[in-house]
Amino acid sequence: MQKLCKIITFCCASIVVNTTYAVPNIWEGGYATMGYSEYSLSNKKNQTITVACNEGAGNEYDHSFYFYPKGKNGKNLNPSTISVLFDNKKTAYPPADNRLPSTTRGGANGWINFAEGISKARSITVYSNNKLVGTFSPTAQSVKSVASEIGKCRPVGW
Secondary structure (H helix, E strand, O other): OHHHHHHHHHHHHHHHHHOOOOOOOOOEEEEEEOOEEEEEEEOOOOOEEEEEEEOOOOOOOOOEEEEEOOOOOOOOOOHHHEEEEEOOOEEEOOOOOOOOOOOOHHHHHHHHHHHHHHHHOOOEEEEEOOEEEEEEOOOHHHHHHOHHHHHHOOOOOO
16 A cells, blocks of 8 residues: 555656646746757747757758647647748748758748747747647747747757
8 A cells, every 4th residue: 555655656746747837928947858959939829839959869860849738748740731930920831740950951941930930029929730739929038048049959960
């Protein structure tokens, strides 16, 4: 019985430790995990976008973008269906399986457009299959101190 209580306590503690409670509209991240730097932004609805920049995972792995409509602990939408609008004027397409990898010229141009757009944007609107699914309004300070690092993430192999 005592062993069962310890297991339950450990599991509950693990769940609490792994749950992300991000402050809305503040870019977080820059930490590296297995060769990637990750940058995340949540909104007031607890929706989250994450950009993963390959800075050492190897040339066979590309950058990534994730949109979590129900928070980071939920399921992400397929990036192949997503388009992103920056500051209501510039549309970009995040990396996805059916898009050119950033190791190709076309894919590299797409990545640069996406990375530079998201690194400066004060308004980020996410669409999936042409339907609005999320809006984010990062603070100027978090754009300057955190998101600006995404713009420095160059195409894989460059």
